[in-house]
Amino acid sequence: YPGIPELFDKLKQFIEEVHLNSSQKVILMGHSMGTHVVRFLLTNRTTKEWVQEHIDGIELLAPAFYGCFVSFSMTVYGKFGAIPINPIAAKSARQMPSLHVLWDNYVVFDGHQVFQNVPGREDGIKPNEVKDYLVSQNRFDKEAQEIFKYVEPSLQEAPIEPPVRSYLLYNSGISTPVAMDASANYSFINISGDAICHSGGPEYVCKHWNNVECFDWKKDDWLYSHSQMMYREGTFEKIYKFIGNDDSNDSNDSYDYKWIII
Numbered sequence: 001y002p003g004i005p006e007l008f009d010k011l012k013q014f015i016e017e018v019h020l021n022s023s024q025k026v027i028l029m030g031h032s033m034g035t036h037v038v039r040f041l042l043t044n045r046t047t048k049e050w051v052q053e054h055i056d057g058i059e060l061l062a063p064a065f066y067g068c069f070v071s072f073s074m075t076v077y078g079k080f081g082a083i084p085i086n087p088i089a090a091k092s093a094r095q096m097p098s099l100h101v102l103w104d105n106y107v108v109f110d111g112h113q114v115f116q117n118v119p120g121r122e123d124g125i126k127p128n129e130v131k132d133y134l135v136s137q138n139r140f141d142k143e144a145q146e147i148f149k150y151v152e153p154s155l156q157e158a159p160i161e162p163p164v165r166s167y168l169l170y171n172s173g174i175s176t177p178v179a180m181d182a183s184a185n186y187s188f189i190n191i192s193g194d195a196i197c198h199s200g201g202p203e204y205v206c207k208h209w210n211n212v213e214c215f216d217w218k219k220d221d222w223l224y225s226h227s228q229m230m231y232r233e234g235t236f237e238k239i240y241k242f243i244g245n246d247d248s249n250d251s252n253d254s255y256d257y258k259w260i261i262i
Contacts, residue, residue: 004040005045008040008041008045011037011041012041012045012046012050015028015054015055016054019053019054024056025053025054025055025056026054026055026056027055027056027057027058027059027242027243028041028042028055028057028058028059029058029059029060029061029239030058030059030060030061030063030065031061031062031230032061032062032063032064032068032196032197032226032227033064033098033102034061035060035061035062035063035064035065036064036065036101038058038060038065039065040154042055042058042160042162043157043160043162048163051162051163051164052163052164055162055164056164056165057164057165057166057167057242057243058162058164058165058166058167059166059167059169059239059242060166060167060168060169060202061169061170061229061230061235061239062169062170062171062194062196062197062226062227062229062230063168063170063197063201063202063205064102064196064197064201065201066104066105066108066109066159066200066201066204066205067102067103067104067105067108067109067197067198067200067201068102068196068197068198068201069102069104069176069177069178069179069193069197069198070176070177070195070196070197071099071102071196071197072099072102072103072104073177073180073186073188074093074096074099075093075094075096075099075100075103075134075139075140076134076139076180076186077093077186078090078091078093078094078139079093080092080093080096080099091141094134094139094140094141094144095141095143095144095147097147097148097150097151100147100148100151100152100155101151101154101155103127103130103155104127104130104155104200105127105155105157105159105201106127106128106155106156107156107157107158107159108158108159108200108201108204109126109127109200110126110127111126112126112127112178112179112200113125113126113179114126114127114129114130114179114180115130115133115179115180115182115186116179116180116181116182116189117181117182117183117184118133118182118183119182119183124179125182127155128155128156131145131148131152159204159205159208159209161208161209161210161211161212164211165211165212165213166205166209166211166212166213167212167213167214167215167238167242168202168205168206168212168213168214168215169214169215169217169229169235169238169239170194170197170199170202170214170215170216170217171193171194171199171216171217171218171219171224171225171226171229172192172193172194172199172203172216172217172218173192173216173217173218173219173220173221173224174192174193174194174195174219174220174221174222174224174225175190175191175192175195175220176190176191176192176193176194176195176196176197176198176199177189177190177193177198178190178191178192178193178198178200194224194225194226194229195222195225195226196225196226196227197226199216202214202216213242215238217229
C-alpha cells in the first residue's frame with residue numbers, strides 16, 4: 001500500500017493522455033491481483049464523472065478482488081510461493097498487504113466460516129473475525145496487525161458497481177479451497193472455483209451488479225484454472241467481443257481497436 005497514490009496518479013495521467021491522443025475511451029482489463037488495481041482505481045482514486053469521461057468498460061478476468069483463498073492461506077501457513085517455510089518467510093508472508101487484500105471480503109462472504117471445526121466455536125470463524133483469530137493462534141504479530149489496518153477498509157467495503165459496463169470471466173468448475181479445518185491442522189475444505197480463487201466473489205458481483213456481463217467456464221479442467229484460462233482461444237474471443245470488435249460481418253482490417261490498458 002505504500003506508494004499507491006503515486007501509482008494511481010500516474011495511471012490516471014496515462015489514461016487521460018491515451019484518451020486525448022486517440023480520441024477513444026479505454027478498456028481497463030485486470031487479471032487476478034490486477035482486478036484489485038481496477039477496483040481500487042474506480043472506487044477510491046477517481047470520481048464517477050472521471051470514469052465515465054475516460055473509460056469505456058472494464059474486463060475482470062479470474063477475479064481475485066473479493067477473496068482468493070489459496071493466496072490467503074499463505075498468511076495462515078506462514079509461507080510465500082515456493083519459498084520453503086522458515087521464520088523469515090513466515091514473518092514476511094504475514095505482513096504482506098498484497099496477501100491481506102486477498103482475504104474474504106466481509107460483505108461478500110458475510111456468514112461464511114473461514115475456519116471450521118474450531119474448539120468452542122460451533123459457528124466457526126467469520127471473515128471479520130479472522131484477524132483476531134490468527135492473533136490468538138500466534139500467527140499474526142503486532143507488526144502484521146499494524147500493516148493490516150491499512151488494508152482492512154478494503155475488506156469492509158461492499159462491492160461498488162462501476163459507472164461503466166463490466167465483463168467478468170471466471171471458472172467455478174474446479175474443486176477449490178474456500179475454508180480451513182482447524183481440527184485437522186488447517187487442511188483445506190474445498191468447494192468451487194478455478195483452483196486458486198473461489199468463485200464466490202464473481203458470483204456475488206454477477207448477481208448484484210446491473211450493467212455486467214458474466215461468463216463462467218464451469219469446467220473441471222486444469223486448462224481453465226486461474227492462470228491457464230488466460231491462454232485459451234475462447235478467452236481472447238470473449239475479450240474482443242466485449243470490446244466491440246467481434247462483428248462477423250466485418251473483415252479484420254475494418255476493426256476500430258480501442259485502447260486496452262492492463
